[in-house]
Amino acid sequence: MAKEISDLTTIDLFNDEKRPGRPKTNPHPRSVQVKINKRNQVKRDKSKGLKRVEFKLHQTVFEQLDELARDKGISRSELIEALITDALKSDSKD
Template structure:
């Protein structure tokens, strides 16, 4: 009996065939890869003098920040940093 690729009743005949797609290049699972990448990102940020800061804000304020960041062609993190620097320099004077 000949195999037909479109024949779903003989799917067991195709178990040994390689599936199309991108070959697996990393021996770790996706969750382990994410942990490794995050650890590497934290190390890079630390070497660049960056420190992670986390706080909560109302959604309305986030929407306004996002819009202002879009208008000034930067990301939200850069915008908040520039606003803080401006506020601190005004406070020093």
């Protein structure tokens, strides 16, 4: 009897075969990998002198920021930083 890959009635014939797919390259489960990657990202940001700031915006303001950042060809984060820097400069001149 020949075995066919699509034959589900003889699935026991395929128990010892390796399934195609991406090989496992990391010994840690995904949840641990995410924590390690986040910790490394925080270290990289800290060494660059960056601090994390989190705040909430209304959806319309968010969309306006997104559109303006796209028009200028920069990230939303860079746009917000530039706007805050400009506001601080103009405030110090007053």
